[in-house]
Amino acid sequence: MTLEIGKLLAASTVAGALMASAAMAETELRMMWYNDGNEGEVMQSLLDRFEAANPDISVKLDVVPYKSIIEGLPIQLAAGAGPDLARVTDLGGLNKFYLDLTPHISDTAYWEASFGPFLDWLAPDSDQISGFMTQLTVTGPYVNKTLFEQAEVAMPGEGATWDDWAAAVNQVAEKLDIPIPMAWDRSGHRVSGPAIAMGAQMFDAAGEPALVDDGLKEMTKRLYDWHQDGTMSKELWGSVSGSTYLGANEDFANAQVVMYMSGSWQIPQFADKIGDAFDWWAVPAPCGAAACTGMPGGAALVAMKDTKHPAEVGKLMDFLAQEESLAEFYGKTLFIPGHLKLATGGVDFATSDPRAKHALQTFSGAVPTISSVAFDLQGYKNNRVMFNALISRLNEAIVGELTLDQAYARMEEDIAKQLAEKALE
Template sequence: MKKKSLMKKIFLLLSVVMLFTLAACGPKPGSDQASGKKNVSLDFVWFSDGGEGDVMKGIIKDYEQANPNVKINLIEVAFKDLQTKLKTMVSGGKPPALSRVTDTGAFANQALDLTPYVGSADQFTQQFIDSLKPYYLINNKLVAAPMDVTANGLIYNKTLFNKAGVKVPTSPDNVWTWDEYMAALKQVTEKGGAKYGMVWDFTPHRWSTLLYQFGGSMISEDGTKATINSEAGIKATEMFKKLHTDGIMPTSVWLGGENPNNLFRSGTVAAHWAGNWMISNYKDITNFEWGVTYMPKGIQRSSVPGGKFVMALKGSGVEKESADFIKYLTTKDVNSKYNKESLFMSPRKDSSKLDYAFGKDMFEIFADELKNTSPLAANDWSRQILVTKFSTDLKNNLVEVISGKITAKDAMDKSAILIDKAISDASK
């Protein structure tokens, strides 16, 4: 009996030791059993302009399958509510892991510097078009990563141009001068039956394309003073007024608030100076043929870059996992998939030509416009906090020029005073 009792105690003791050994070797609580990595949840604040939200959900699903310890919660908000949502989460001490942003400067101080996670800032930035760099490399910190890029360009009514016998440039080697472009528009109105030569979006951003083509800028390269009232700025403003006074553009858009999209859709306008996102917007037009051609040049070619970015926030507790997901999103394969399926333009240098289901050739022209864009355009518009301080007044000053109340020089001088004040206030 004693022998049986001893054997029983030894067996129980060995069983306990074995259980402890298995527990020590097995996955820890809160970890993925297969990889041993801790389970994490990443909140990702997101807004959508179109169908890109569904594309992102598919990408997230693929990532989660490859990384079963990571769960990504897409928090969808309206674009108009984005900044308020982020500010509330950050000030409440619960920043999201990630956010899609347009204004990188507004949250640059709260952004995680991605540099330690990507190995080399130089190697990381070299993947993307140069004109976007000022938007996400702020004070030598990688505060975000580009997801898509936008450009201003020229959409035209093929039907009207063909009727007038006017051929558009088919190569960047033979783009119009401004004089040639205006002559072409006049011919399309006279012989093609167009009511107006062109419409131009009612925004300082779209207007500034003309400024850069004439060799100007809003702010000096070092950001210390206004340059908008240079000779180039005055000439660009005079040209903008001439387009209205000569009847090439209707005054109803800049003076009356008429929607330029609706005017172009009516089939009575030869061209629309707009952004690449209008390719997707106009794809349902069936009452006439339309396309994209190269913008004219002043002393140089130029568009204006913009885009949307993904940012990781400090203090989320999952900084490494957030940076890993950003690295995944910006790889060639994933970023190309995202932009191709969303009908966006990729910011990657090696993805300027994607096999879009619609508008492939048109996107390539917009990409070429970006390739030939003045670096001063990004230098200006990447200063987004600063620009918001004077952009509305700049627009109003341009309106006064068109309506004949002030001269181009007066408008640019008034704008320069406002820009200098904004720069001064920002430095205090």
């Protein structure tokens, strides 16, 4: 009998412990996440720290392929079956699903001062606070500095134009027999920054999309001409159709390209794949008549309005958004800070590669100089419609299927049609 009582007491003790453990973590939050590099590991370490300080909340980091974020997440959210939080790149396009964190965070003034213009990307039609940037990206060129040195060609300095760079990279390519003087990501987003530098306004006085103007024509005419004269390779952009993205990162990493127009997100990859094989060097955005600017972009961690635990989500977001947390996150991931104070200093990037450090400094330093038009375009919820029309029709002109004037007309037709269709959704 004594043995049986002992067993019962032991069982009740174990059951009590399990119940207490469950009670301590009575709220579970799910965060949908994708990785470019090591950011999932860094985020998990921050979540572990949060859970230790808040034992009544657990957070499941659900790592999925990027394709699931783009294609699967919108379907889940529309069905009311989405996560509590998610890392997204279609910042304005999904904003109807976002939670307004304002009632659930401790200091809205801190959020507004720290994330200012980026909050507008997430809520272009309101003042709500829905999340913060996990990764601010800035478009801009890299050059193979080693090739310039071998060719004994001076690299254009700050304030140089796209024409200056085109002339210089052609000199290098000719002297060293490099097959591709200049390459750009095949992306409407990548073309938009230089077009804005040339004076493109992107919107009319009423704030409606107005893609085609003299500034856009100035830049796209150059891209057309460069593809005809060999400055850029027709085989790259011409190998795909429609709005399909195509990068030239591998060609650049293999020293087949003198100058590559891409962006800050390439830094970890180049540090890993190129290393010290040659000096891959980020340079300031070349100038046009209106500005010297690239395009901002990136990914954000946002809260979803269908969460059953808004208070707990707010508590987690407050923790992750603090300067100390984000300095660690940006530093270990080599991401450009999407926090205004940290963007001007205060992040100790975890790399000893001088090329990576220089690139981080170059792109971080470019953030305050980005054109307001570029910020407005990035925050526009239907910007993908404009980007896709731009790159698909420009490419048709480059490969000879349309004239440039026909391409411009088709761009405007595509945008009007797709916006009309979206208005009916």
